[in-house]
Amino acid sequence: MFLGNQYVIGIDIGATWTRIALARVDGSIASRHVFRTPREGDRYTIANTIISSIRREFSNYLDNVKAIGIGTIGPLDLTQGMVINSPNVAIRTFEVAKPILEEFKKPVVMANDCVTAVWGEKYFGLGRGYSNIVYITISTGIGGGIIVDDTLLLGKMGNAHEIGHIVVDTSGKMECGCGGKGHWEAYASGANIPRFAYRLIDEWNLTQNERESPVYRAYLNRELTSELIYTYAKKGDSLALRIINEVNKYNIAGFENVINSYDPEIITVGGSVALRNPELVVEPIVRGIENSKGVVTARPRIDVTPLGDDIVLIGALALALYPPPNLVKKLRYLESISIDL
Ligand SMILES: [Zn+2]
Structure with missing residues (x-):
């Protein structure tokens, strides 16, 4: 859509880090800048920090920037270009699109981070050539x-x-951060795997071998983390592997639901838990779906995303380069200036 123009800017607003990239129209990144997402301030602080960062880092290029794409943590009010009551950031409700649009007078196309990521997968990742694509992140949360x-x-x-x-x-054994019971994320996200592991070990009769596991020691000391469990699973620790085997059952159930709901040709998987432990997270899902009797459509290809930790940033560039028409229609804040998308 912006062929013939020189640059776009992509922004990934995460709970911890905000990443900004300047890219050419083929998607190749010319320059990038990363900073901690502000934890104090008012509803304009995050947008203002992004604006001053763009002014400082990319000032020589701004005349040639044709659009800005943003992938952000949610939940969103897309019509207003805002993040509303996000549980994962210190400033829970904040302006995103409007201040940036008013400052630079460029089209600003925003979406939630996972939605942005799948758009990046379509144009710059494994999704090229497919019309039915799902991206799943298994990270602090699942999305x-x-x-x-x-x-x-x-x-x-x-x-x-x-x-x-x-x-x-x-059975609703585990309660989710949202307050719901039995939600996928409550069993299998990075933040919740330790809680689930405490529950499992409470219930299990452990073998002598499992009682000698460093994971059991961490359980007794209330020091379990996802990282610790996966680290020992990689070393073949039987208790760690038993926990992960339980977690994987919920991942497989989640994937079955997604496949039956959306009939994708390909599912790509990202997020820190999956990217750091593909053999313990993604491979068991692939095998589980292959053997599942609960999939009612042709099985999709399932693979780790090649875009890694950059997927939301690259997705934001894809939003700027190839704005999805149905998304643009929703962005009522774009009406505030006259721009040509
Ligand atoms: Zn939930």
């Missing part, structure tokens, strides 16, 4: 971005397919 028949799914406010909150356990 997804979904493209069906080349259309990016959004929902009324831009919060469609919060797949981390799919119910995978009707």
